Amino acid sequence: MSPVEPCYVIRGGRPLRGDVTVSGSKNAALYAVAAGLLTADTLTLRNVPEIADIGELAEILRGLGSRVEIEGETVRITTPTITSTAPPAEQVMRLRASFLVMGPLLARAGEAECVPPGGDVIGSRPLDVHFVGFRMLGASVTRNGANWRAEAARLRGARIFFDYPSVLGTVNVLFAAVLAEGHTTIVNAAPEPEVAMAARLLNAMGARITGEGTPTVEVEGVLSLHGADFPIVPDRLEAGTYLLAGAATGGDVRVTNAVPDHMDSLIAKLREMGMTVEANPEVGIRAIANGPLQAIQVQAVPYPGFATDLHPQMAAAMTQAQGISLVHERVYDNRTLYVNELRKLGARMITAGDTVIIEGPTPLIGSAVRALDIRAGAAVVVAGLAAEGETTVLGIGHLDRGYAGLQERLSALGADIERR
Numbered sequence: 001m002s003p004v005e006p007c008y009v010i011r012g013g014r015p016l017r018g019d020v021t022v023s024g025s026k027n028a029a030l031y032a033v034a035a036g037l038l039t040a041d042t043l044t045l046r047n048v049p050e051i052a053d054i055g056e057l058a059e060i061l062r063g064l065g066s067r068v069e070i071e072g073e074t075v076r077i078t079t080p081t082i083t084s085t086a087p088p089a090e091q092v093m094r095l096r097a098s099f100l101v102m103g104p105l106l107a108r109a110g111e112a113e114c115v116p117p118g119g120d121v122i123g124s125r126p127l128d129v130h131f132v133g134f135r136m137l138g139a140s141v142t143r144n145g146a147n148w149r150a151e152a153a154r155l156r157g158a159r160i161f162f163d164y165p166s167v168l169g170t171v172n173v174l175f176a177a178v179l180a181e182g183h184t185t186i187v188n189a190a191p192e193p194e195v196a197m198a199a200r201l202l203n204a205m206g207a208r209i210t211g212e213g214t215p216t217v218e219v220e221g222v223l224s225l226h227g228a229d230f231p232i233v234p235d236r237l238e239a240g241t242y243l244l245a246g247a248a249t250g251g252d253v254r255v256t257n258a259v260p261d262h263m264d265s266l267i268a269k270l271r272e273m274g275m276t277v278e279a280n281p282e283v284g285i286r287a288i289a290n291g292p293l294q295a296i297q298v299q300a301v302p303y304p305g306f307a308t309d310l311h312p313q314m315a316a317a318m319t320q321a322q323g324i325s326l327v328h329e330r331v332y333d334n335r336t337l338y339v340n341e342l343r344k345l346g347a348r349m350i351t352a353g354d355t356v357i358i359e360g361p362t363p364l365i366g367s368a369v370r371a372l373d374i375r376a377g378a379a380v381v382v383a384g385l386a387a388e389g390e391t392t393v394l395g396i397g398h399l400d401r402g403y404a405g406l407q408e409r410l411s412a413l414g415a416d417i418e419r420r
Contacts, residue, residue, distance in 0.1 A: 036077030
């Protein structure tokens, strides 16, 4: 361990209890920040999570001509003119959502050039859906060394079919289509709440989009967009992490601003595990442990199925369930990197292809573990909270990218956690 490497130290074995309010959605906020490139007016975003990824994307936008002001949970973006259509490769490769500048640059400047995006190493991130959409709108897409380049004198609406409902692909093509001439239909669009929010944001800026949140989205192109003042939806993945931490520790946790309609799959699985779950817009979501958790099977699939970004945290909670639990990963081919870290705490789990097999309940014992990506990091935190003794979590820069105020929120629920 480097003497200067920050870490979390968790003294586990304490049930989490109480209320917690989560930040705005990390993913939705990144989409919203990228949308700031689409207008010369000021776009004001509220309830933006105070995480490293927002700062990374803000730097990318500044290099493209934007003025970006970040004041706590408020972000203001003004882009009078596009001064560059090719963000620096070293910045793009640090952040998966960075590729979302392609659609706005293509729509507003007629060209865009970008290396493939970076971010967590959890599997391949094919770009074919983005390129199919751009080409159908009339752009030429070519490879220029390590960069992908798209250009079009004028985008025109089209009927576009996606081979699979790519979240980033849907958002990027929406960004391009809102300023295209004529009507665009996207078939097999991603229906995630964060994608639907991006569409509502664009409508608040003057776009004409219908069908958001469904597999078929309709877009009537407009000549330009204007500014807006818009709140980011609560983060369902952060909410799910706290609820699963409560489950793993035998606790009683309520996420006061969680949106139940966004979390049907997790609510169903918590109830299947034997938790009592109260869920409505007035109270948010409360999950209460009534006794030993029961083993279940989970399939991590695209929305509205169980979120792949909650798979590792669910697996950590399953170590405390009675019987054999299974998690089948259907989205990313390298999602299970967390397994070896949980084994260091005593978890009895193996992988079989894309399936994780977990035997429980397991008395976890504190040890030194590492956050290998954002959600794998959340998994070792959940396991550390359930473990007896002291757990040291290294690599917490990943957690800083996805969870604002993690230590403070967990401490408010009764966790013994400190950052060193």
